[in-house]
Amino acid sequence: MNKSLNGFILFILSITSASAQDSALTFLQAKDRLIKKNFYLLAAYYEINQAEAQVVQAKLYYNPTIYWNQEAYNKTQDKYLKASNQYEAQISQTISIAGRHTNTVKLARINLELNKVQFTDVMRSLLYDLGNNYNNLAALEAKEKLYNAVLSSYQRLIAASKKELEVGAISVTEDLRIKSEYIAVKTQALDNANQKEQYLSQLRTLLQYPKDTLIQAAQKIPLFNSTFVLDSLIDRALAVRPDLKVSKLYQEYQQQNLKLQRSLAVPDLSIGYDYDLGGNYKPNYSGLVLQMPLPLFNRNQGNIKEAKYNIQQSALQRDYLKITITNQVISAFNQYKKIYEGLTNYTDEYLNSLTQLNRNTNTYFQKRDISLLEFIDYQRIYISTNIQLIELRQQFLNSVNTLNFSIGETIIDY
DSSP states (O other), X not given: OHHHHHXXXXXXXXXXXXXXXXXXXXXXXXXXXXHHHOHHHHHHHHHXXXXXXXXXXXXXXXXXXXXXXXXSEETTTTEESOTTTOEEEEEEEEEOSSSHHHHHHHHHHHHHHHHHHHHHXXXXXXXXXXXXXXXXXXXXXXXXXXXXHHHHHHHHHHHHHHHHHHTTSSOHHHHHHHHHHHHHHHHHHHHHHHHHHHXXXXXXXXXXXXXXXXXXXXXXXXXXXXXXXXXXXXXHHHHHOHHHXXXXXXXXXXXXXXXXXXXXXXXXXXXXXXXXXXXXXSSSEEEEEEEOOOOSSOSOHHHHHHHXXXXXXXXXXXXXXXXXXXXXXXXXXXXXXXXXXXHTTSOHHHHHHHHHHHHHHHHHHHTTSSOHHHHHHHHHHHHHHHHHHHHHHHHHHHHHHHHHHHHTSOSSOO
């Protein structure tokens, strides 16, 4: 029994270390696969292609218009469709005289830039989801190994207790107490397994793995960066956050849209050439055609007014987003520091002392210097402390993920 418990202790120490096994999917590998395989990200990329197509469309000029009019029926000659008697041909081209075409192209180009930056923001959000799911799965897998080792240890203890019960070395009560503790740990392990399945499902979806793929994550704790300055991080976030860039471009979009709406208030001009064989004041008439609607009633007043309000609204939204980003960075940075302070409580000296206590407890129980209840109590303390450490590491990794997300770029890689 002593040998198995010592092996269990070494096993716990190995899983609470930051090293990952060679077969584990590292977070960097997961990010690389997300960028290449995620369906939602690939679908978002098509929006850029659609915006590029809109730029191409906006650059196109109006098609020329051809007009043809000929004699349908000559009653005198009793002939149909005799174009040689009379026809009129006209060709015209519509042009924008107030910059409608130019403003439409500029608006389409801003929309293209918007889609590119929005794609970056979609990627940022997906990487954030990936990070949280990955870190949570890594913690659950570490707990799973812990529970498996505990259950294996209790199974051996139950087998040994059965023999001791047969010879009267322990009481029935002690035997039931050991089995009850085993069932309690097994229930915790079952709950942990159910949570693990949920995160496995989410990761398979994010990374487009087959349904039966087992993903082994790893808790790799990055070094704490004590050189970070909060004001610098805030300035960095305001400079690189893609959602703030989207807000700025949206404001530019609305300003350009106002120019377009004003140009739409001026009608397009149609210029053409007209040839009339014999239906005008003289045969073989050639004429210049100028045509445009008179802007008496509709001068696009409503759309112009709406565009002005959109500019004011986008400015307010951008200012609000700046405040939001600032507070997000402050919160993420403070969490990052505080959780790390909690991790520093788990020093090597403390963990070694805890391990030694567990070894001594095992020895004392074998000699019957302590009761079974005391043994279980010490065992629980040891297990609980390691679970707390696993969860605190999970929280620290999530705080790193949140800090990266709030800044808008990876400032801490792991």
